[in-house]
Amino acid sequence: CFLEKSNVIRSRVFPGLWLAASDLLAGNMTKVLSVLQEGLAAAEHGVFVEKLANYHE
Numbered sequence: 787c788f789l790e791k792s793n794v795i796r797s798r799v800f801p802g803l804w805l806a807a808s809d810l811l812a813g814n815m816t817k818v819l820s821v822l823q824e825g826l827a828a829a830e831h832g833v834f835v836e837k838l839a840n841y842h843e
Contacts, residue, residue, distance in 0.1 A: 794821055802831025 787795050797803035804825030809817040825831060 796825070801834040802826050802828050804828075 787797050787799075793806060793808050795805045795807050802825040804821050806814075806818050806821040809815075809821070
């Protein structure tokens with residue numbers, strides 16, 4: 787994981803898993819889910835999902 791200046795933790799193991807650290811600790815789940823949705827919409831997450839889908843081949 788790495789922490790951006792915007793206080794968002796981005797997983798290197800699970801691309802697209804983005805967490806707003808300070809909002810998570812503050813209980814601001816609306817913001818946490820919003821940032822998570824941004825990560826899931828990122829191109830890197832799409833590539834990760836494709837790799838998982840094709841893993842059994």
